[in-house]
Amino acid sequence: MNKNDIIVCILIFILGIFLYLFSFNKNSGELAIVYYDHNKVLEIDLKDKNKRTYTVNGYNGEILIETVDGKVRVVDEISPKHLCSKQGFISGSSESIICLPNKVIIEIVSDDVDTVVR
Amino acid sequence: MKNVYKYIIAIIVFIVMIFMVYESRKELNEVSKTYFYMDTYISVKVYVKDNNKGSEALNKIDEIFEEYHNLTNKYEDHEKGLYRLNKNGSGDIDKKLYDIIEYGYNFYDKSNHLLNIGIGNVTDIWKKYRESESGVPSLDELNKVNININDIKLDNGSIRLKNGVNIDLGSLAKGYATDIVGEYLESEGINSYVINAGGNVLVGKKYHSDKYKIGIEDPTGAVAIYKIIKAEDIAVVTSGGYRRSYTYNGVNYNHIIDPNTLYPADNMLSVTVITKESKLADLLSTTLFLMSYEDGKEFIKDYDAEAIWYLKDGTVKMTDGMSKYE
DSSP: OOHHHHHHHHHHHHHHHHHHHHHHSOOOSEEEEEEETTEEEEEEETTOOSOEEEEEEOSSSEEEEEEETTEEEEEEOOSSSOHHHHHOOBOSTTOEEEETTTTEEEEEEETTOSEEEO | OHHHHHHHHHHHHHHHHHHHHHHHHOOOEEEEEEEEETTEEEEEEEEESOHHHHHHHHHHHHHHHHHHHHHHOSSSOOTTSHHHHHHHSSSOOOHHHHHHHHHHHHHHHHTTTOOOTTBHHHHHHHHHHHHHTOOOOOHHHHHTSOOOGGGEEEETTEEEEOTTOBOOOTTTHHHHHHHHHHHHHHHTTOOOEEEEETTEEEEOSOSSSSOEEEEEEOTTSSSSEEEEEEESSEEEEEEESSSSOEEETTEEEOSOBOTTTSSBOOSOSEEEEEESOHHHHHHHHHHHHTSOHHHHHHHGGGSSOEEEEEOTTSOEEEOGGGGGGO
8 A cells, every 4th residue: 555545544434433523412402392182293493592483382372482592382272271371481401381281291301311200 | 557456455445434434423323311209300312223112112111100109109099009008008019019028128227227117107207398388397297107117017018107107119119210211221232221200220231332421410509510520331220318418497498208217318418329320329318418429439338329418518529439430
């Protein structure tokens, strides 16, 4: 092997290492997961800090969800006590909003952990 | 000509490397479902090649949790369940309920007489006060009821409750059901999973190159997670006074009652136990919550288990073996 071959080998090797590292360093951050009747219906990436609204169908009708700055809240829902919208914003990977009358659960999960013991 | 071959070989090596990277990235699919049983929010995630198989398993798990919810529920009347046993003092009970009661009953002596499943009459009184937030029961009121575990008579599948003693399975029902769900998944050939039943976590084999990262919630709420445990095939259970509690006249009263004082235990903010089985972790964490840190440190040495204490002054103590989960 001459000098050029060795350089090519080294370059390929370095490229391979980069590809490998990138494959394990993808999105680390938080997601808001919305469940309706125990099944996942929406996944929102909380890395997006802009104010956005989403609508999901609850048991009593539509539920309006807002995310901003890594936080999530229920803006409006059809339920007797409006407990979900009264709860306000949640943030951080051990919090959840449970809207029992609408069978909707919103939880924040972190890519950094698989689950949280409460 | 020779050079051309060399470059062809280099290109082949390159393609093989890309393929290997792609293979290493390919993970099993995550399928998840949430449930609401045993007064708690439960989530199960399974990692499978075949999504349909995952979904079917998650539906079956719904039935398992519902069955254990019905059998162990103290406040709802179900066929062959605990409500009826407590009310009638005897009668036909499900074999599964018998097994849970026997498991909890046998732990009483091992727990220095702290884990008493016969405490139901006292937890009923506390529940009433907690839900109405109307005050604190007097020692007189608490002393009037029977919590003598020896009044629970187990006999080959049938149980008799004497002198009005009343069973509460709050300290182990979730952990027990979690193990049953784990065993079911393993029997279906699903080895990678995360079960989280209100503070009772059970994980299977890792599904990618990393172990599971299990966060432990900070009982003070200062940060979301104060510690991360890295493990596979393990159960992690936390007992804490910060959930299911109420405040009256500036004093916080939690739901874990000391059978000696009949008042909520106040030794620490939370304690977490890590061991193979979720049902044992559940019993051990409640027992450690009822002991001082010093007593608990000695107590836990008899078990193949590790523990983390979050004490009232904010210090965190760990057993030496915790280092293997860093």
